[in-house]
Amino acid sequence: MSSSDGAGTTRGHRSLRADARRNEDRLLEAAAAAFAREGAGASVKDIARAAGVGVGTLYRRFPSKELLIEAVYRHEVRRLCDSAPHLAATLPPVDALRTWMEDFIDFMTVKGGMADALRVVLTDDNEKTHTRALLADAIAHLLAAVGERSPGRPRADAQDVLMALGGISLMASSEGRRDLAARLVHLLLHGVVGT
Template sequence: MSTGTGRPLRADAQRNRDKILSTATRVFAEQGLDAHLEHIAKEAGVGTATLYRNFPTREILIEAAYRNELARLCDAAPGLLAALPPREALRDWMGRFIDYATAKLGMAEALRAVVESGVNPYAHSREMMLEALTSLMDASVTAGTIRSDISATDMFAALTGIALASGKPDQRAQAERLLDLTLDGLSTNRK
């Protein structure tokens, strides 16, 4: 991450920024637009001046928190493929997708306010997720562990459906079962 001047952030400044973003995601998901920025700063363990230096407005913070969650999801794919067999990497990413969707659903009211301000935080979101999902599915097809006749677009639709049906935190066990069922449906070992 860099500053507006193109210089990279100091390590402590990057840590503070990361803490603010993860805290903001959680607090906006829990409290929506009622969340106070001062509360987010306190929960993140930073001063309000640090929060406002990084994110001068509520809308900028909401958009940055959403984009941070999206980047974390999409950027996880290569690391998962490097660390796990392809099918396990795909399943891990599917769980992360539900985490992302749960946060996004919780932040819906706050994200609507950002859209109403004229900013589109969703620009390129679908394409980024499809790219990550395609890499995971292609690796699994190459490994012979999932069918080749299901596209990443179809899988994305299935994951979105699971997130909409079971995306609340108290529905996580159901979401996990549905993810397993979906992955089993992709299996090349089906009878």
């Protein structure tokens, strides 16, 4: 369970050789896609094949499916949080916020596919709180860029936006409707930035 440092990175991630890091990234991306499609029952052999590595490589890095699920979760959180500054720097503020919100819904789809396993693996309330704080910080970064564009408009609270996005993803997931999530994200964005 304690295979991450304070920044949510996989222990040893920084010390991996470049080729090993690429293999790990491919494995985590293939696993995220498989878990989103098939849930926690996704085949480890299929994940390895999709990543272009042998199943032995997967098991050397992630000796159990639970460790793979935990690593995918942390990888997706890190990817999502790291994307906020890039989006803010490369897109107009409202477009950056919209893109991040849509990426969050996709992240929750992956997380939803792993939900049963995550309940077993991620039992630490401190970790859940830490993850929420990281995600809220990413939203706050994007909201600050929107605020610079419309200085007279009251800024939405990042935690409130995060909770609203979580609710949207749960409703859309229970209905099996990604199109519903897109419409609700549009409504939320309108409420946050008035567009």
